[in-house]
Amino acid sequence: MNRQNPNPQQLRFKLDFNERSDHEPAWLTEAAINTSDVWRYPDRSQLEETLCADMHIPKEALLLTNGGDEGIDMLFKYSTISHIQLLIPQPCFSQYSHNAEIWQNDCHFISVDANQPLAINQAKLTKNMKARQWLVITRPNNPTGEFMAQSDLMGLIIKAQKKQTRVFIDEAYIEFAEPEHDNLFSARDYVAMGNVVVLRTFSKAFGLAGARVGYLLGAPTLINRFRRLAPPFNVSTTSLQLAAQAWHNRAQLLAYTRHIAANRRCLTERLSRYGMKVFPSQGNFVLFNTNTVLKTLLFQVLKRQGILIKTALNDLPDAVRITVPFQLEPLLTALAEIFEPQRLAFDMDGVLIDTTDSYDQCIIKTVYQLSQVTVQQQDIKTLRSAGGYNNDWDLTLALLRERDYQGELQEVIDIFQRFYLGTETQAGLIEQERTLILTSLIKLISQHKTLKTAVVTGRPRSEAQLGLKKLNWQPHDVISADDVSQQKPDPEGLLKLSHQGDSQKGGFWFIGDTVDDMQAGRAAGYVCVGIGADKHLLMQAGADVVLDNVNQLESLL
The missing domain is CATH 1.10.150 (DNA polymerase; domain 1)
Incomplete structure (x- = not known):
């Protein structure tokens, strides 16, 4: 059994920014860039006309942008110059709250309903609509993945038309949505509505986040207002060429997005089985709430496995967001190490007993x-x-x-x-000596059907047994100073335990209170849980998370 930690530089799943990080589009392997005209300023009109023709909309109904972010930035610029309020429901994509801070324009953020803390508050949106205003809807929403039903969206658009409110719909993740076929509006539908501008991007499903290409589509009169705000050469020649090839090969998207949707369902089911409250998502990501300690453990253990996730989300202190990868198994294996530990090994002194x-x-x-x-x-x-x-x-x-x-x-x-x-x-x-671990925690871990326990201590075996007698507990294994040739920080004692198990069936955890404990656990490839007040020191030594006392371990199990 090989319990060596993977090198993050060799195995890296970047699942924190919703990029297409682990499955390059097939067409990209044969993509060609013509460098003969790079001396010229770029001309986006040809690609704009191609997109319009393929979507059966007027050529004035679409504007290419430098990624989706430029489209959002132009909305804020438009709002600021024209003194028009933006009506934005929370939770929202961080770029909207960031731009509000930068532009200092008139933004009205609509808070969530306390009974549905992660859902867009449609009733409050309707109540706050007014003339000469832009309503912003992200569908699927980021960071939650919420997909507003077509009837709800159409209802808001109609109400906005009656109040002379315009609607900006951010569809950066629309390719990943799996609604019924009649739940998606076509580009022609949006253009015909007259009061709607839609943002789309080549960054997500198309896999061109580094090229920075997006577009706005809508009624020509509205798009022309954004066109006046756009720099004339906002998308580079090479990016235009890549986007054109991506669009030409757009038929390849369906197999990829279906695969991501299937993985999204699988990941949602697995996290739900672990007791996580997963918000229904139609994006290429899932979001769930947990406690602060488990969130830290998730981030650290996955990072050590070369997997990056998002744990810092605006106004969502308990939330974790994970981009759904094409290759799901490495993520599921890493999650099992956290949520399905097969072995808990404890140091004794300072963890189980106060010495x-x-x-x-x-x-x-x-x-x-x-x-x-x-x-x-x-x-x-x-x-x-x-x-x-x-x-x-x-x-x-x-x-x-x-x-x-x-x-x-x-x-x-x-x-x-x-x-x-x-x-x-x-x-x-x-x-x-007095005991530190509560009887209730000993009972919890002792009665677990699959979890085995151990004590790995620097005490001689006779004194380890005296400690266990005081605790009135007999774990499955005891590794004492008499059982090893090298003491911690050498991992010998912990490796004796891991050789008895199967790393594919769940994680091995070590709970200790010293630098030596954490270094031994890290060398053995264990999940390391530190105990004590000196959190910085223990984290530096290799702890994945640090608890104030051993009884907080229950919050992780």
Whole structure:
């Protein structure tokens, strides 16, 4: 079983910006660029005429733009120059909120209905329509994927006509929609409406995000107003050539978009099975809500697998958006590592049991007895944070060496153990230990049908068993200091566990509280969950997520 982490540079699925990142269009492999006229300023008119002819609309009814973003930018420019309000429902594509900040124009953002927090609030849109206004509708919506029904969209357009409101429909993802055949308006339909401008792009389904080509279509009188705002040479010669070849081969789109739609259904079903609330999508992406901790874990683990997802979404703090890839299996395998762990391995001290008043006090007392110097808790913490001291005997010796102790490790061990286990006349500091993990969490993970548990600790086996007796818990496996030749941060103990499992059936997790724990977990290819207040240090050491205490683990299971 190979549990080596894939190199993000070798296996990279860019699923954060809804690009066609893992399946190049077939025609593109044979695409040709004519460089003989690159010295000329570009002329977009030929491609515009081709698109218009193929869509059976007047040649004045379409304007090529520098990607869809330029079309949005021109809408804001038009609004600002003409002092016209934009009516924009939330949640919305971030470019709209970004442009509102930049242009400082009159934008009225319509909030969602509390009962449907991710859906466009159509009732409120209708109520706020007025003359000399542009209503903005994104269909399918980004970031949610919501696809407004044709009857609802037509209802808004008719109401807008009655109120002399114009409608800007962003259809950047329209090729991925799977509605009934009568749920899509044709370009001719939109042009005939008179008060509608539609944005479309070559960036998404066509796979030309880097070429920056989009277009606006609508009634010629409206398109001409945008044409006056567009730079004369806004789309490059090479981009025009690529877009022309893409359009010529547009018949290839159907197989691709059907495949993405099938993968979207599969991904939605899988996430729903994991308990995620997935919003119905007709885009090339899915969006779901989760908690902050799980969102961090998703981002970090997938990033480590070379998969980028979107977790920073405007006004949606609990949302995650994932572009649906053509090759779905690597994503599903990575998600299984997070949502279907087959093995939870715990460090003991500082995770399951608080040893501040036992092992740490043994360190302090042993150092004092052998050097007559009192070390502080911070001295212990500093050395542990540096890594390489998973065994407290070694840490004690290191503190003593800093204080000119010349003795042997065995002397340190003997004194340390007397303090810890006690003598016939004096109770050991082991009696001061208290449990950190709740009985309810132990019960949850113990009763899981497929999940196996383990403790991987730097304690000797006898002391590990004393700790488990205190917890009243017997995991499936215990890997102690007596079972390995090398202590953490060496991954030997964790690799013993992973060799017993099947990495294709789910993930291996390690929950620890030190730099050594995280480094061992990372080297073994585990999902690493840090425990403790020093989140930055643990994340630097390799943690995928850091919890305040082990009982927060329940929020991830």
